Amino acid sequence: MKKEKISHVLENLDIAYIEEATIFPGSEAKTWRTPFLKWLPVAACLALLLSGCIWYILREPSHEDPNDWEIIMQYSDPSAGKDPHQSENSSEGFPSSPYYPGTTDASTVPTSSDITDSPDPPDPIGSTDPTFNTESTNNTESTAPSNPTSSTAPSIDPDDFPAPGISADPVYLDFVTKDPICLADVPSLPAAGGDFHLQQFAFPEILSLKASERKNYPIYANSYPVGQAGALFEITEEYTEMSQENLRTFLTLLFGDGDYSGVYTDYSSHSLIYEDKEISLAARATSLSVTSTAYETYSQLTQEDLNANPLIHAAISYCAIEDPMITQEIEYDVYGNVYNYNYIITEKTADPQQALFDHTFSYVMLHSFVGENIFVLSAVHVEQPEEVGATTLATVEEIEAYLQKSYPHLAEKAHVIELFYSAQVIPGYYVPCYRVFFEEPELTQQYGVPAYSIMDLTDSRFLS
């Protein structure tokens, strides 16, 4: 009855709106004032890699009974897309890598037969979501700064830089413990975005430690957290100067020596914007992002490209990377077509802890969009992040036990568990988190590429 009424109401909609919708020819490729502006939102998202976070109400840390698991959000499936926060801080900053080969072994993936009294979370398997695949390649060769071409741009009044925001003031966080780690799901907000993408960055050497050998890991301050509303920190004169210095440094690396004082043409939120005919650059205190149409996109970034492309070259120099290692990720859309190639360039190292650090605080990320001939590059370089706490890492066994208890129907599908630092969990901090990848055989078969759904976990005390 109610539907009939609604149907009747719809018949009385304004004819003008019906006409408007009926004759609507469909969206075409958006026409932007400059091609760079089209990618500014992407660049902004990349900027969020630095320091973005979501506000959660903090409760006093308490050591919880392991049997009293706190489920904040039961499942973050790929259909929810990636929250801009999340992508900025927790995942986009991490490179892809081959799947952790040991996690599919029966000995490391528990069965679900012995847990019957756990909550019954929603089943994500039925979701019809996009897929992804990753491939990786490594190259090692150092690069040198590119030759310059001079560029000037009109300056604006530095006083126009944005007004102060909210200040984040980290305090020391002590989550070191010898007891089992209580885990909880990292809340993930659905984003108003389209296709999701995933990164994989497994550190089995770290997570496979036995409980008796468990390690303590530092918690770092995130001096410049960014939320959906923009900067969550106070934009001080020092921050502005650091941003300008970063801009000058990068332009010098890109174009050579010159006077780059006040060359920024605009500002956006907490970024200084520089634009010329070939690039659009957003500079912040500890990072920058560049969009450009001037260079070929890469389906396979090679060591030669690192030297040949002045933007990449300059970014590597900016991050002080001497022996670059390239990790490639290929993203697929819902139809199984490649739509994006991502590359993360970091300092080559055999130390997983150093690699984890580098992939959080010193890396170059390149997004190469298929068919668009535009790529977005971001460079993050935090020289000495402040350690403001410590936490004990969970073990793979603890993570698997949590999955078994909370998601018994998913536990068997757990394929990879990776460790990463996230700025999403506690505003103003980078804390260790664990990303679990679940096999999605039906989607894999449907799209013809390996498909996985994901769930992020962390120490429940971070969320309490």
Next chain:
Amino acid sequence: MEDSKIIALFFQRSEQALTEVAQKYGSVTKKLAFNILHDQQDAEECVNDAYLGAWNTIPPQNPNPLITYLCRIVRNLAIKKYHSKTAAKRNSLYDVALNELENCFPSSHSVEEAFDAAETARSINAFLKTLDKDNRILFVRRYWHAESIEDLAKLFQISPHAVSVRLSRTREKLKKHLKKEGVSL
């Protein structure tokens, strides 16, 4: 053929007008009818009836644009047929769209509250006016044309997920708007 020439054929009472309409707008109108009826045969019957309706009303009507006029006829006929069908038909895109909208409308708390379709439509029209063009078109295409999420995604060149999210937000706004205006069904 341009709409004006097709209209001229109608005015000339030339049956060529129906041929031209079918050729130019056949796929659009059939799709609209199918969205609602979820039955190919019913949809074709509906479209043919709509052509007859256009033949009977042009002239004196001189619709511009013609496609909107045809779509309104098709939709009205399709809705009528839809309501005459049993629950077996209640799996169409239109039914899905109505399900989505249902929660936007607060239920009447008493039988005395009279249902006024025109007044409710006025409130929705006012709401649509507050939306930006894209979201307004998205709303109308979804709930008036009963188009699928996938088709809308292609139309707007965004992902199906993005369409769902945008529609969800619009419905939430509509719900608040209707509640504020005291509209109930």
